[in-house]
Amino acid sequence: MLIGVYEGGVWKIRVELPDAYSFGSLCLDVINQSWSPMFDLSNIFDVFLPQLLLYPNPSDPLNRDAASLMMKDRKQYDQKVKERVDEETVDDEDVTDEETGSSDDEIAGHVDPYGEDEQVKRSHVGFMDRLVAGNVERDQSWGWNMTSDPCKDKWLGVSCDSQSKLVKKVVLKQLNLTGVLDIGCLQADGNQISGHLPDSLKQLGDLKRFDISDNNLSSKVPDISGISGLITFLAQNNELSGEVPNLDFSNLLQFNISNNNFSGPIPDVKGRFSADSFSGNPGLCGEVVSRPCPPSTRKSGDSSTKQFAIYSGYAALGLVAVLFIAFKLVGKMKLKQDTIAVEANTSKHNNKTSSTSNKSMITENKSEYSISSFDSRAVLSSLVVLTSPTVQGLRFDDLLRAPAELLGKGKHGSLYKVMLDNGATTLAMKRIREWSITSEELKRRMRRLDQARHPNLLAPVAFYSSKQDNLLVYEYQPNGSLFRLLHGPESGQAFEWESRLNIAAIVAEELAFMHEELGEDGIAHGNLKSTNILFNQNMDPSISEYGLMEFQHQSFDLQSDNFGKDSYGSFKADIYGFGVILLKLLTWKPVQANGIDLARWVHSVVTEEWTVEVFDKALISQDASEERMLNLLQIALKCINPNPYERPNLNQVVLMINRLKDEEDRSSFDP
Numbered sequence: 001m002l003i004g005v006y007e008g009g010v011w012k013i014r015v016e017l018p019d020a021y022s023f024g025s026l027c028l029d030v031i032n033q034s035w036s037p038m039f040d041l042s043n044i045f046d047v048f049l050p051q052l053l054l055y056p057n058p059s060d061p062l063n064r065d066a067a068s069l070m071m072k073d074r075k076q077y078d079q080k081v082k083e084r085v086d087e088e089t090v091d092d093e094d095v096t097d098e099e100t101g102s103s104d105d106e107i108a109g110h111v112d113p114y115g116e117d118e119q120v121k122r123s124h125v126g127f128m129d130r131l132v133a134g135n136v137e138r139d140q141s142w143g144w145n146m147t148s149d150p151c152k153d154k155w156l157g158v159s160c161d162s163q164s165k166l167v168k169k170v171v172l173k174q175l176n177l178t179g180v181l182d183i184g185c186l187q188a189d190g191n192q193i194s195g196h197l198p199d200s201l202k203q204l205g206d207l208k209r210f211d212i213s214d215n216n217l218s219s220k221v222p223d224i225s226g227i228s229g230l231i232t233f234l235a236q237n238n239e240l241s242g243e244v245p246n247l248d249f250s251n252l253l254q255f256n257i258s259n260n261n262f263s264g265p266i267p268d269v270k271g272r273f274s275a276d277s278f279s280g281n282p283g284l285c286g287e288v289v290s291r292p293c294p295p296s297t298r299k300s301g302d303s304s305t306k307q308f309a310i311y312s313g314y315a316a317l318g319l320v321a322v323l324f325i326a327f328k329l330v331g332k333m334k335l336k337q338d339t340i341a342v343e344a345n346t347s348k349h350n351n352k353t354s355s356t357s358n359k360s361m362i363t364e365n366k367s368e369y370s371i372s373s374f375d376s377r378a379v380l381s382s383l384v385v386l387t388s389p390t391v392q393g394l395r396f397d398d399l400l401r402a403p404a405e406l407l408g409k410g411k412h413g414s415l416y417k418v419m420l421d422n423g424a425t426t427l428a429m430k431r432i433r434e435w436s437i438t439s440e441e442l443k444r445r446m447r448r449l450d451q452a453r454h455p456n457l458l459a460p461v462a463f464y465s466s467k468q469d470n471l472l473v474y475e476y477q478p479n480g481s482l483f484r485l486l487h488g489p490e491s492g493q494a495f496e497w498e499s500r501l502n503i504a505a506i507v508a509e510e511l512a513f514m515h516e517e518l519g520e521d522g523i524a525h526g527n528l529k530s531t532n533i534l535f536n537q538n539m540d541p542s543i544s545e546y547g548l549m550e551f552q553h554q555s556f557d558l559q560s561d562n563f564g565k566d567s568y569g570s571f572k573a574d575i576y577g578f579g580v581i582l583l584k585l586l587t588w589k590p591v592q593a594n595g596i597d598l599a600r601w602v603h604s605v606v607t608e609e610w611t612v613e614v615f616d617k618a619l620i621s622q623d624a625s626e627e628r629m630l631n632l633l634q635i636a637l638k639c640i641n642p643n644p645y646e647r648p649n650l651n652q653v654v655l656m657i658n659r660l661k662d663e664e665d666r667s668s669f670d671p
């Protein structure tokens, strides 16, 4: 299914196989490229053709008019495409193969015989066609056809504005209509529609795309939280008010309510939408727009409970502080081990702390740790140390008192480098606060990970879980992450093709091992990306943070909306994540939006030209084998197949990559 301007379009595609066709897969001839048996039919239909439509190559056009319009005025081009798609879709049954064949060449050259009114009329007629659905005898006197005018010819049920002669109201009562109105897309953007959004909106249970942007609508948005499949909600540039609509943000691909009058706290948008989606609403507050919400702000449902929890947290903190001072004053409390105070750790560690960044975590993040300090004895007993020899006997209190450095804040928490025993042991500690996992589930996962050890998997060495906090302790990896290698300060250094292939092979093997071992337990990685591929002293890559998150990567296939909510989805998401890592190794390009943008870019380049453009220039200058790079790219494309069910499993991926590695090894012995 295509989105954007092509949504709802229907294409007839004729595929001819060459007489000499003898390969197991198909070629790119369909888009005018030279023969290459690299891709199978599903790649062509699911990826290349949609990509060709969404990212046409105007510098090498089949249709010059279309290309020049696209270059000159993208908006008008999109509009033209939309009109053409609507037209072809409505008239689909009447279109012969020959007509379909010629229509592709005429997108921009086509002169639209209809004005805007005709477009509106066409939608009305289409609407009635659906309602009638062939079951009801349609009386000619009803109108509702393309040869008459809804206002002048007084279509049944239609009332018009007496001055503007535009349709104002449609009432279709008791006409015995039986058709099905499966509205998946409600799009009325760029008009001057004013008034209220009807409450009945919530009855459109099949709605996927809702776009009322650029109008003059001025009501609250009705409660449409029950529309579970909504993937687009665009309402920017109106005068809408009230609270931000309560939607399933983890499902939405597009969301924008900027330039309205919305007010109140912004709900948890799962990190998917930035301030741009909310700007121009001075009454909104929350982290996304960097405007703290006043304490009096109340929200219904979940968020009010959350806020209550936050404010209760503050209250508890205040109470702790008061108690702490009281205890100090009356001298009833000894500050030796339990108290989290600056003096306590400086006395033990100040001679070890040389730089300002290497402060104790307790000093640096005192407020963050004050909750843990509430009952430090309980905490001490609940750090679970796993089987790693590095940290035997480690206590929670050792971790808290050791000098620490904040390495980064990811989507799911903060990561600290913790130095124990005068720097002899260095650990990485991930702190995840709001995590919906239960302690039991965390324990189960940690145990399984501990049992399923792979030499290249960075398994946790200890963990701690309480209601407020979860800590996961890993061995510190001194040589940074793959992300850093590619984009960090050392990124200028040569990064050989052989090393990249090696990394790909090791990571694939590691992941395949984990999937095999933990498949039955439903534990996938869930958040595979280049910051989670770390290098040890020998520069061997290892996967870290395995099994922490349920599902992060979203395929850009809209059909897989619900995909990934089960553990099978998470395994397939890992394969997608691995595909993006391969793309990074091949292209050296940064990734945004979980790799979807990189995947799209690669597809667009591959589709347009099928040249080596896509590869990192350093690889080309190293004289790396083009054939093997193309083969690795092919594997990456299989992994990021928009249809998760079509992705290979990791054992297949390992086989393919190892085959490439063998070829590479043979070629280096026998150049």
Ligand SMILES: Nc1ncnc2c1ncn2[C@@H]1O[C@H](COP(=O)(O)OP(=O)(O)OP(=O)(O)O)[C@@H](O)[C@H]1O
Pocket (backbone or CB within 6 Å): 407, 408, 409, 410, 411, 412, 413, 414, 415, 428, 430, 458, 474, 475, 476, 477, 478, 480, 481, 527, 531, 532, 534, 544, 545
């Ligand atoms: N064991 C480790 N040793 C050394 N560096 C690490 C270790 N674990 C993570 N890092 C690095 O610390 C930084 C922060 O990691 P963190 O996991 O908090 O964020 P992230 O991976 O960017 O995002 P996310 O929260 O989605 O995992 C990253 O650059 C990561 O590569």
